[in-house]
Amino acid sequence: MSLAGPAAVILAAELGDAVTLGASMAPLCTYKVGGTAAALVEVESVSQLKAIRDVVAGDLVPTLMVGRGSNLLVSDSGFDGIAVRLGDGYGQVSVNKPANQSVNKSEAELLAGGSALMPVVARQSAAAGLTGLEWAVGVPGTIGGGVRMNAGGHGSEIAANLIDVSVFDLYNGGPRTVTAAQLELSYRHSNLKSSDLVLEARFALQACDPEEAKTLISEIVRWRRENQPGGQNAGSVFTNPDNDSAGRLIDQAGLKGYRIGTAEVSTKHANFIQADPGGSADDVRSLIQHIQAVVLDASGVSLVPENRMIGFDQ
Numbered sequence: 261m262s263l264a265g266p267a268a269v270i271l272a273a274e275l276g277d278a279v280t281l282g283a284s285m286a287p288l289c290t291y292k293v294g295g296t297a298a299a300l301v302e303v304e305s306v307s308q309l310k311a312i313r314d315v316v317a318g319d320l321v322p323t324l325m326v327g328r329g330s331n332l333l334v335s336d337s338g339f340d341g342i343a344v345r346l347g348d349g350y351g352q353v354s355v356n357k358p359a360n361q362s363v364n365k366s367e368a369e370l371l372a373g374g375s376a377l378m379p380v381v382a383r384q385s386a387a388a389g390l391t392g393l394e395w396a397v398g399v400p401g402t403i404g405g406g407v408r409m410n411a412g413g414h415g416s417e418i419a420a421n422l423i424d425v426s427v428f429d430l431y432n433g434g435p436r437t438v439t440a441a442q443l444e445l446s447y448r449h450s451n452l453k454s455s456d457l458v459l460e461a462r463f464a465l466q467a468c469d470p471e472e473a474k475t476l477i478s479e480i481v482r483w484r485r486e487n488q489p490g491g492q493n494a495g496s497v498f499t500n501p502d503n504d505s506a507g508r509l510i511d512q513a514g515l516k517g518y519r520i521g522t523a524e525v526s527t528k529h530a531n532f533i534q535a536d537p538g539g540s541a542d543d544v545r546s547l548i549q550h551i552q553a554v555v556l557d558a559s560g561v562s563l564v565p566e567n568r569m570i571g572f573d574q
């Protein structure tokens with residue numbers, strides 16, 4: 261039996277309908293490819309998290325936190341571990357805005373659950389007359405995944421407004437508050453571990469004219485439609501090297517439209533890979549490795565994947 265098999269069976273017995281054994285990961289990832297996890301647990305309470313912790317912590321059974329899967333590539337042979345996803349109950353967004361302050365000076369706090377979608381949070385904060393998270397309208401992930409990745413765009417990132425997060429470490433203890441500084445956020449990086457689950461995040465935002473924030477959101481949405489492809493992809497495959505763009509380097513290496521099996525370098529944006537319907541994660545992975553080799557040869561730059569690759573040999 262697999263490493264995670266016994267843990268999966270125990271969790272199914274303890275948590276019932278919240279657990280899917282042999283869960284297919286493809287529908288949970290925007291590439292829409294990949295194999296199964298030993299079990300997927302859809303979490304709606306801290307008591308369920310404690311039950312998972314009690315099963316996985318002793319043997320350090322591998323765990324994978326799953327948001328919208330918009331940065332995940334799970335291998336065709338799957339993930340021998342427990343995948344954990346926060347349910348809708350963790351998708352709440354609330355604003356705490358001090359009364360009687362002038363628009364230009366007031367600050368407010370926004371609290372968002374780990375499964376809240378970033379585009380939804382961006383639109384709700386704009387509608388509440390708050391500025392700082394408009395960029396997030398273009399990032400199709402959750403707040404939890406956004407914090408883990410220090411997601412960003414259009415000149416900003418999660419780190420710019422984050423105050424702190426509530427984190428549950430499935431290998432060690434219960435929920436604890438971690439400040440933004442403690443997360444050591446940098447370009448598409450935090451120090452969160454694979455056993456850390458972000459339950460909630462608190463942001464400091466500035467008051468603004470809601471119409472200005474909504475206009476900025478419309479401009480970002482238009483820019484995305486014009487410059488990025490839709491379909492089965494996971495956004496930027498590689499991080500940008502210092503003072504350069506991964507897309508430019510891939511394009512310059514002549515790889516736009518290059519295909520391996522069911523995976524193709526987008527013809528619209530060279531730093532995106534499109535997977536075919538019914539395609540293979542291993543083809544996407546092979547294409548990632550091919551791009552790295554060709555770009556290294558062409559320009560001497562070693563591209564670093566931004567996509568999180570799960571269940572592949574190193």
Ligand SMILES: Cc1cc2nc3c(=O)[nH]c(=O)nc-3n(C[C@H](O)[C@H](O)[C@H](O)COP(=O)(O)OP(=O)(O)OC[C@H]3O[C@@H](n4cnc5c(N)ncnc54)[C@H](O)[C@@H]3O)c2cc1C
Pocket residue numbers: 290324325326327328329330331332346374375398399400401402403404405406407408409410411412413452456457458459488489493494495496568
């Ligand atoms: C069309 C498109 C455009 C994109 N544009 C951008 C962009 O402009 N900027 C950008 O930064 N990214 C972009 N992305 C990538 C992706 O949306 C971000 O990385 C996003 O933050 C991932 O969130 P997610 O919920 O989908 O996380 P997932 O892809 O599910 O997971 C990503 C990582 O976060 C971890 N994780 C997920 N949820 C939690 C949680 N609750 N607690 C702890 N860890 C968790 C996972 O284990 C994994 O390591 C884009 C993707 C697509 C498909």
